[in-house]
Amino acid sequence: MSTTAAGPTPDPVGRPGLVPPQTGRRRISPRRRARRARIVQYAVLVVVVVVLASVVDWSRIGDNFFNQDAIAQIAPQIPRAFLNTVIYTLCGFAVGLSLGTLLALMKLSSVRLYRWIATVYIEFFRGIPALLVVISFGYAVPIAFGISIGSVTLKAALALGMVSAAYIAETLRAGLQAVPTGQVEAARSLGMSHGRTLVQVVIPQAFRIVLPPMTNEFILLTKDTSLVFLLGLATVQYDLTKIGRDALNNATGGLTPLFLIGACYLLITLPLGQLARYLERRGVRSR
Amino acid sequence: MSVVQITDLHKSFGDREVLTGIDLEVRQGEVVCVIGPSGSGKSTLLRCVNLLEQPTAGRIEVLGVDVTDPDVDIDRVRTHVGMVFQQFNLFVHRTVLDNCTMAQRQVLKRSRAEAERIARENLARVGLADRADSLPAQLSGGQQQRVAIARALSMDPQLMLFDEPTSALDPELVGDVLAVMRDLADAGMTMIVVTHEMAFARDVGDRVVFMDGGVVVEDGTADQVIGAPREARTRTFLQRVLDPTRTSGV
Numbered sequence: 001m002s003t004t005a006a007g008p009t010p011d012p013v014g015r016p017g018l019v020p021p022q023t024g025r026r027r028i029s030p031r032r033r034a035r036r037a038r039i040v041q042y043a044v045l046v047v048v049v050v051v052l053a054s055v056v057d058w059s060r061i062g063d064n065f066f067n068q069d070a071i072a073q074i075a076p077q078i079p080r081a082f083l084n085t086v087i088y089t090l091c092g093f094a095v096g097l098s099l100g101t102l103l104a105l106m107k108l109s110s111v112r113l114y115r116w117i118a119t120v121y122i123e124f125f126r127g128i129p130a131l132l133v134v135i136s137f138g139y140a141v142p143i144a145f146g147i148s149i150g151s152v153t154l155k156a157a158l159a160l161g162m163v164s165a166a167y168i169a170e171t172l173r174a175g176l177q178a179v180p181t182g183q184v185e186a187a188r189s190l191g192m193s194h195g196r197t198l199v200q201v202v203i204p205q206a207f208r209i210v211l212p213p214m215t216n217e218f219i220l221l222t223k224d225t226s227l228v229f230l231l232g233l234a235t236v237q238y239d240l241t242k243i244g245r246d247a248l249n250n251a252t253g254g255l256t257p258l259f260l261i262g263a264c265y266l267l268i269t270l271p272l273g274q275l276a277r278y279l280e281r282r283g284v285r286s287r
Numbered sequence: 288m289s290v291v292q293i294t295d296l297h298k299s300f301g302d303r304e305v306l307t308g309i310d311l312e313v314r315q316g317e318v319v320c321v322i323g324p325s326g327s328g329k330s331t332l333l334r335c336v337n338l339l340e341q342p343t344a345g346r347i348e349v350l351g352v353d354v355t356d357p358d359v360d361i362d363r364v365r366t367h368v369g370m371v372f373q374q375f376n377l378f379v380h381r382t383v384l385d386n387c388t389m390a391q392r393q394v395l396k397r398s399r400a401e402a403e404r405i406a407r408e409n410l411a412r413v414g415l416a417d418r419a420d421s422l423p424a425q426l427s428g429g430q431q432q433r434v435a436i437a438r439a440l441s442m443d444p445q446l447m448l449f450d451e452p453t454s455a456l457d458p459e460l461v462g463d464v465l466a467v468m469r470d471l472a473d474a475g476m477t478m479i480v481v482t483h484e485m486a487f488a489r490d491v492g493d494r495v496v497f498m499d500g501g502v503v504v505e506d507g508t509a510d511q512v513i514g515a516p517r518e519a520r521t522r523t524f525l526q527r528v529l530d531p532t533r534t535s536g537v
Contacts, residue, residue, distance in 0.1 A: 191366035
């Protein structure tokens with residue numbers, strides 16, 4: 001736009017796009033300017049990398065992040081902890097998904113009281129840190145309700161599930177509302193009852209719509225399992241973060257345990273992210 | 288024998304009165320085409336028949352059942368009344384065959400084998416026997432609409448409602464759908480068709496009802512209403528539809 005506006009001789013037809021480029025001496029074409037900017041950006045990057053590489057003491061980095069001894073020490077514990085993390089995640093998600101579905105339906109119910117209960121639940125558990133809920137399940141809840149939840153897995157599933165249910169409910173509600181009304185009308189016009197229409201037509205489609213954001217909830221839940229150490233675990237129940245924290249207390253190795261544990265989490269979450277993208281692409285095609 | 292008997296039907300959306308006193312009777316085997324300008328209440332009238340819209344006042348009897356009775360088992364009535372929508376509304380997450388068997392199995396409690404046999408018969412009837420395993424998104428609009436017709440027919444309806452079935456279709460796909468509807472009419476199906484296809488209304492319709500402003504303006508044989516309309520409003524509408532170049536100043 002700026003080049004055309006500067007043109008001294010207006011096009012006879014009056015179409016601005018046809019103004020010949022001005023042959024100014026100091027002006028350079030936008031394309032050349034963009035290339036120059038790119039070269040400068042690369043140069044800055046190279047300088048930063050070179051400076052960093054020369055300043056940093058690589059053997060210290062190696063000692064602190066990739067310490068062989070520390071790796072050897074923590075490695076035997078990892079498979080068990082990895083499995084535990086996956087189990088806590090799956091059980092938590094099972095609770096979260098069932099409770100979340102119920103809450104989403106309640107939120108869309110024609111009964112005002114149900115809507116109200118669901119709203120209070122969602123706002124409450126979305127608003128408080130998951131940490132508090134996990135602590136409650138570790139100490140207060142069993143005492144307050146006079147029940148003993150024996151299994152740590154069950155405690156973790158309930159605590160994490162109740163938190164993620166709040167998020168899942170909101171996601172699902174959006175999905176349920178995104179199902180076109182025409183789908184409901186078609187089912188009803190065939191004589192299907194309200195409930196049957198919900199189960200056969202609306203919910204399956206809503207789940208399809210929310211699969212990508214639901215994968216996100218799953219990833220968040222995976223990371224939240226790092227809070228289960230608050231439940232007081234026996235050694236065989238340790239999750240990834242717990243063994244990482246414990247290993248930090250050893251004198252050697254610096255941050256190596258955390259680095260390794262972080263990689264383990266990525267091993268779970270990165271494929272899930274891929275899955276979400278794949279589902280998203282597939283979802284677009286089937287519409 | 289009358290299949291549909293509508294008496295003094297009123298319907299409002301909030302303050303907006305869409306239907307202001309409709310009387311209409313549809314007899315067994317009749318094909319009634321409802322025409323009229325957009326916003327005249329044609330679709331609302333049709334949707335009141337199977338209670339997708341709740342009438343504000345008046346009485347509608349469908350197959351001898353008063354559907355405006357608050358205690359009516361509307362799901363039961365709807366199993367006898369097929370409906371075809373402008374936007375097809377096929378279940379996008381199910382195959383063509385599943386679309387046609389779902390309600391048969393869920394509502395009529397037919398066995399899978401029987402439901403599939405009936406579904407395949409009806410798919411063959413609309414010329415899509417070979418697409419049973421496709422997903423709706425893999426079909427053209429015209430094919431989707433024909434599946435929608437097969438889905439409705441699979442319930443063995445005694446009345447079929449068509450809500451502008453060809454309005455969302457590319458022009459070259461309209462013919463296939465109209466041909467299926469013509470076959471259906473020839474087979475003696477009772478049909479109420481809201482449509483802008485004047486040629487279809489004239490050729491296939493036993494009766495044509497012209498609506499405007501929420502009332503039935505003219506109701507008669509197809510030849511009379513389209514060929515020799517008595518009312519000025521009908522004439523104006525038909526002129527606009529049949530010769531769109533002469534819209535203004537009429």
